[in-house]
Each structure stands twice: as C-alpha cells, then as structure tokens.
Amino acid sequence: MHLRGKVSYLGILVGILVAISCIYIDISKNSFYLVTANHEIVGIVKGSKALNEVLDSIKKTDGEAFLKFLSYKKVKPTRNFISQRELEKNIREKLSLKSKVYSIRINGEEVVKVRNYEDYKNIIEGLKKYYYPKVGGNIKVLSYNIKEKIDVVEILDYYKNTVDVDDAIQKIVDGKMIVSEYEVKEGDTIWNIALDNDVSIEDIRLVNPELNIDKIKIGQKIKIVKKKPYVNVEIVAMVSSSECIPYDTKKIIDKNLKKGIQKVKEKGQNGVAYVEKKIVVLNDDVVEEDIVLNKIVKQPKDEVLVLGAKKDLYVAFNGFIRPSRGVVTSRFGYRWGRMHEGVDIAASTGTPIYAAASGRVIFAGWKSGYGKCVIINHGNGYQTVYGHASRIYVRSGQYINKGERIAAVGSTGRSTGPHLHFEVRKNGIPQNPLKYIK
Numbered sequence: 001m002h003l004r005g006k007v008s009y010l011g012i013l014v015g016i017l018v019a020i021s022c023i024y025i026d027i028s029k030n031s032f033y034l035v036t037a038n039h040e041i042v043g044i045v046k047g048s049k050a051l052n053e054v055l056d057s058i059k060k061t062d063g064e065a066f067l068k069f070l071s072y073k074k075v076k077p078t079r080n081f082i083s084q085r086e087l088e089k090n091i092r093e094k095l096s097l098k099s100k101v102y103s104i105r106i107n108g109e110e111v112v113k114v115r116n117y118e119d120y121k122n123i124i125e126g127l128k129k130y131y132y133p134k135v136g137g138n139i140k141v142l143s144y145n146i147k148e149k150i151d152v153v154e155i156l157d158y159y160k161n162t163v164d165v166d167d168a169i170q171k172i173v174d175g176k177m178i179v180s181e182y183e184v185k186e187g188d189t190i191w192n193i194a195l196d197n198d199v200s201i202e203d204i205r206l207v208n209p210e211l212n213i214d215k216i217k218i219g220q221k222i223k224i225v226k227k228k229p230y231v232n233v234e235i236v237a238m239v240s241s242s243e244c245i246p247y248d249t250k251k252i253i254d255k256n257l258k259k260g261i262q263k264v265k266e267k268g269q270n271g272v273a274y275v276e277k278k279i280v281v282l283n284d285d286v287v288e289e290d291i292v293l294n295k296i297v298k299q300p301k302d303e304v305l306v307l308g309a310k311k312d313l314y315v316a317f318n319g320f321i322r323p324s325r326g327v328v329t330s331r332f333g334y335r336w337g338r339m340h341e342g343v344d345i346a347a348s349t350g351t352p353i354y355a356a357a358s359g360r361v362i363f364a365g366w367k368s369g370y371g372k373c374v375i376i377n378h379g380n381g382y383q384t385v386y387g388h389a390s391r392i393y394v395r396s397g398q399y400i401n402k403g404e405r406i407a408a409v410g411s412t413g414r415s416t417g418p419h420l421h422f423e424v425r426k427n428g429i430p431q432n433p434l435k436y437i438k
C-alpha cells in the first residue's frame with residue numbers, strides 16, 4: 001500500500017468530514033495505525049498526523065527509499081500505542097537507518113554515544129554513585145564536582161554504535177591508556193618504580209617484554225602504561241564515626257632479659273573517640289581530611305612492655321613473624337585476572353601491626369592505592385609493605401625491632417574493609433608472604 005496515496009486520500013476524506021461535523025475530525029485524528037517495517041511490527045501510533053510527522057522526519061535525513069519497506073493498517077483503538085519518538089526510533093532501528101543519538105564529549109573528545117538524552121543524565125548520576133566515598137561511618141555528601149567539561153551533542157548515527165548507561169559509565173571510569181617513560185635512577189628497585197608510578201610489577205613486565213626486571217640499570221628507560229579515567233570526580237563529604245584510639249606502648253629495657261625477648265607487663269586497652277571529619281575524595285582516593293570534631297568517649301590505657309637488651313640492627317635474615325592478628329582473606333597470586341602482590345589479613349580497625357622483622361623504615365605515609373602505608377627495608381634484599389593502615393606510629397628513616405608496633409589496621413586507600421595488605425619483596429620481586437611467616 002502506498003502511503004502517500006493513503007494519506008492524501010485521508011486528507012480528502014477528512015476535508016469532507018470537516019464540512020459535516022467536528023466529531024468526525026476527532027475520529028480521524030484518533031485513528032490508530034499498526035506500522036510494520038520489513039514485515040515486522042514496529043508499533044501502533046495514534047493519529048495520521050503523528051504517523052506523517054514521523055515519516056517526514058525520517059525523509060529529512062534518509063530520503064524516501066525507506067518507504068517501500070514500510071506498511072501500515074488501521075486498527076481498533078488501543079491503549080498500547082507508542083509515542084512518535086518511539087515509533088521513529090523503532091523504524092530506524094528495524095531498517096538500519098541512522099538515528100538521533102547523543103554524543104557525550106569530555107573536554108571536547110567524544111567518549112561514548114547513547115540513545116537518549118536521559119541516558120546522559122543517568123550517566124552523570126551514575127558517576128557520582130560510582131565514586132561515592134568508600135569510607136566507614138555516616139557519610140553526608142556536601143558537593144560533587146566533575147572537573148572536566150562534559151557536553152552532549154545530538155548527532156545522527158547507527159544505534160549499534162551506542163552503548164547503554166552502565167557500559168558508558170564503565171568506559172568513562174576505565175579511561176584511556178596513558179603511555180609514559182620512566183628513567184631508572186640510583187637506588188631504584190622495580191618494586192619502588194611500580195609503587196611510585198601506581199602500576200603493578202606485572203603491568204611493567206607486560207609492556208616491557210625485553211626488560212629483565214631483576215637487573216635494571218641506572219639510566220634505563222622503562223615504559224609505563226596505565227589507564228586514566230576520563231573524569232576526575234571530586235566529592236566533599238562530612239563523615240562521622242566512632243573510632244578506635246589505639247593504646248600507646250611504654251617500653252622498659254631489661255638488660256637481664258635475653259635479646260629479642262619481650263614481655264607484656266601491663267596489657268594495653270584501646271580507647272574510643274567520636275570523630276567528625278570533612279573529607280575530599282578525588283575518584284577513589286581521599287586527598288584531604290580535616291578533623292572537625294574529636295571527642296574522646298573512652299581513654300586508652302597504655303601497654304607496658306619489657307624488652308630484652310636492644311638487638312643489633314640489620315641482623316641476618318631469620319624469617320618474618322606474622323605482622324598482625326586476623327584471618328587471611330586473600331592470598332598471594334592472581335585474583336580477578338590481576339596479580340595480588342601480597343596477602344590480606346582481615347582484622348578490626350585499630351588492631352596493631354607489628355614489624356615482621358627488624359630493619360629501617362624507608363617509607364611511612366600515604367601511597368596511592370595503599371592508603372596509609374609503611375615500607376621497611378630489612379637488608380639482604382628484603383623489604384616488607386604494610387598497607388591500608390588507620391594510623392602510622394613510625395617515621396621514615398627510623399630503625400625498628402622485629403615485633404615492634406608500627407601501625408594500626410584500617411581501610412585507607414583502595415580497600416573495601418579494614419584489613420592489612422602485607423607484602424614481602426626479595427630484590428624487588430614479590431614473594432608469597434605465607435612462605436616466610438614462621
């Protein structure tokens with residue numbers, strides 16, 4: 001059936017009816033048409049005017065050739081009719097015609113295309129949810145700010161080139177590959193290079209197949225490839241929580257006690273504080289933390305330790321002790337397709353973390369991903385890492401004994417709950433820590 005013929009026929013009919021009565025115009029307007037494209041139903045539309053507007057809109061971008069694949073017939077009034085917009089969408093999809101889609105541009109660069117304007121709004125909301133602060137306590141978000149300029153532009157494209165909201169969010173947060181080069185400096189180990197550049201050793205190995213990571217040389221260039229999200233979402237929030245105040249440890253040196261032996265004279269007790277803080281989170285990292293209120297609910301009680309006469313530092317390696325009480329929740333090795341370079345020991349916030357062996361603290365502070373982190377150099381090529389701490393009790397450069405309390409368990413950095421992430425490295429290569437713990 002030729003549509004144009006039908007339409008003009010209708011026009012004449014409507015014209016005649018107008019002369020008779022207004023009621024008939026209403027009836028004509030409210031005729032329902034079942035439309036098929038390529039012999040498949042694409043929907044019912046209410047009114048010939050609506051149908052014609054849809055066809056005109058398609059003609060504007062695609063000419064009239066598509067009409068021969070289209071047919072329609074009048075049907076009984078029904079509630080199951082669709083909007084003009086939906087009908088146009090369905091016809092274009094069925095006939096593989098380009099459709100109006102929305103190109104989302106971040107700082108001018110097209111990142112994804114979606115079908116609806118609402119999808120764009122949902123993506124913005126989804127990004128806020130994705131980066132919702134992952135910290136303990138009651139969170140009240142004060143502001144969200146996406147630092148990049150995000151535009152949405154209506155363009156014509158095939159639906160197959162669009163993605164749904166979830167995939168769009170994933171693509172934006174996965175980001176794009178950034179390639180850079182790192183020049184090896186004196187004192188670098190492959191492990192420190194990986195930490196400083198926020199990539200895993202496995203990532204370095206993959207993109208530098210020629211590199212012998214056991215023998216890196218000063219001046220050597222190492223390719224660093226990492227993904228950078230298309231957006232930087234800054235969230236300011238107030239967080240209130242009950243926090244543990246770890247007890248302090250008083251040490252008494254007893255020269256009559258054998259070296260390396262320690263005894264608890266008085267057991268310590270953690271205190272409790274009600275803390276309110278203002279935090280600034282950039283994507284997944286807490287970049288600022290201001291304590292607004294810190295009310296002590298229960299005072300901590302010091303622990304008194306008696307230590308045997310002080311040991312020589314840098315003693316020959318003689319194994320590590322378990323750095324914290326708790327349950328091993330994630331082992332060393334591949335996890336979700338990524339190398340897990342240590343073990344996770346779950347314990348409640350505030351649980352003491354002890355030095356696995358004596359040595360010198362070479363890092364104590366915030367490390368991307370690791371949160372509050374301590375790294376100890378034990379000599380003989382051994383280093384240990386302690387991540388996600390809530391508190392750090394040592395400074396970089398300080399010498400410490402095996403079993404000395406260096407930090408407290410927490411959930412800072414990329415962490416989903418309080419635990420200690422513990423790594424053992426030998427000459428920069430991650431080792432399975434469970435093989436070393438006595």
Ligand SMILES: [Zn+2]
Pocket residue numbers: 330340342343344420421422
């Ligand atoms: Zn871990």
